[in-house]
Amino acid sequence: LTLEERLASYIVEGTKEGLFKDLDEALAKYDTPLDIINGPLMKGMDEVGRLFNDNELIVAEVLQSAEAMKAAVAHLEPFMEKKKDDRGKGKILLATVKGDVHDIGKNLVEIILKNNGFQIVNLGIKVTANELIEAVEREDPDAIGLSGLLVKSTQQMVLTANDLRERGISIPILVGGAALTRRFTENKISKEYEGLVLYAKDAMNGLDLANKLAK
Ligand code: B1M
Numbered sequence: 001l002t003l004e005e006r007l008a009s010y011i012v013e014g015t016k017e018g019l020f021k022d023l024d025e026a027l028a029k030y031d032t033p034l035d036i037i038n039g040p041l042m043k044g045m046d047e048v049g050r051l052f053n054d055n056e057l058i059v060a061e062v063l064q065s066a067e068a069m070k071a072a073v074a075h076l077e078p079f080m081e082k083k084k085d086d087r088g089k090g091k092i093l094l095a096t097v098k099g100d101v102h103d104i105g106k107n108l109v110e111i112i113l114k115n116n117g118f119q120i121v122n123l124g125i126k127v128t129a130n131e132l133i134e135a136v137e138r139e140d141p142d143a144i145g146l147s148g149l150l151v152k153s154t155q156q157m158v159l160t161a162n163d164l165r166e167r168g169i170s171i172p173i174l175v176g177g178a179a180l181t182r183r184f185t186e187n188k189i190s191k192e193y194e195g196l197v198l199y200a201k202d203a204m205n206g207l208d209l210a211n212k213l214a215k
Helices: 003-013 019-029 033-053 059-079 104-115 129-139 151-166 182-192 203-214
Strands: 090-096 118-122 143-147 173-176 197-199
Touching: 003 019, 003 033, 003 059, 019 033, 019 059, 033 059, 033 104, 059 104, 090 104, 090 129, 090 203, 104 118, 104 143, 104 203, 129 151, 143 151, 143 203, 151 173, 151 182, 173 182, 173 203, 182 197
Parallel strands: 090 118, 090 143, 143 173, 173 197
Antiparallel strands: none
16 A cells, blocks of 8 residues: 555554554655645545445444544644744634534644644533633633534534624634535525624635634
8 A cells, every 4th residue: 555545544444553653654755744634634534434424334433533533633733833933813712513523623723723823722522602602701712713514513503603693792703614615604604693704614724714813
């Protein structure tokens, strides 16, 4: 197998046996750690999603894949570019919405935003609108980042935006996740909110948008 095929297969198989050695090889070959994540590792994750969809994998196996992905990201994190003298661009709350446990994408967004001068308060998974409102009132953030991978999570974002608005909150919201589209964000979520709602297609796009907000 090529290096790329091996990297994808660790994720598909959900194994860490040999993973770190191959990640080190990839670090020497790729321009940035994020290229390794977005390339071969995500290719593996997409295959997991496909197999899962076709009932060829069970949840327990997908969890193993998620563990391997998290271990890979943790191994790569120290090699990611950090803008040291760039602190204090603002505080962002991050949450996976109510009913959703998927957090690999959200945690990747956290790493990237943190490395680029944002202060992140990660509220975790299955965060209800009430918990989010409490956190906004406690933390006084500059923006909120919502993640969700399930189709029902996109609807949850609409409800959450509505609850935030009813509470008088209007700071910018950044939304992302596989089931979401720009169109849905503009036509459904934005309509329920006073402030800006921005759709990020991936973590780097999330950073671009956060940087624009910080200006
Ligand atoms: Co689940 N799952 N899962 N799952 N899972 C999906 C999402 C699914 C598409 C798989 C499939 O059927 N093909 C499907 C959703 C169907 C749907 O609604 N359309 C699905 C399902 C059905 C389920 C369960 C219902 C299965 C079950 O129990 N029967 C269940 C739901 C549990 C729940 O949430 N209540 C479930 C459970 C799980 C595991 C726990 C086993 C595990 C998650 C472990 C974890 O996260 N800790 C899991 C996994 C791993 C997946 C797949 C295979 C991979 C997701 C992932 O981590 N991708 C996924 C299929 C797929 O996506 N191909 C699938 C890698 C990650 C880096 O990408 O999170 O998309 P992603 O993040 C991207 C962008 O979306 C974006 O940036 C990242 C890239 O740079 N982004 C943001 C995300 N959030 C952002 C926020 C931002 C900005 C950008 O700003 C705030």
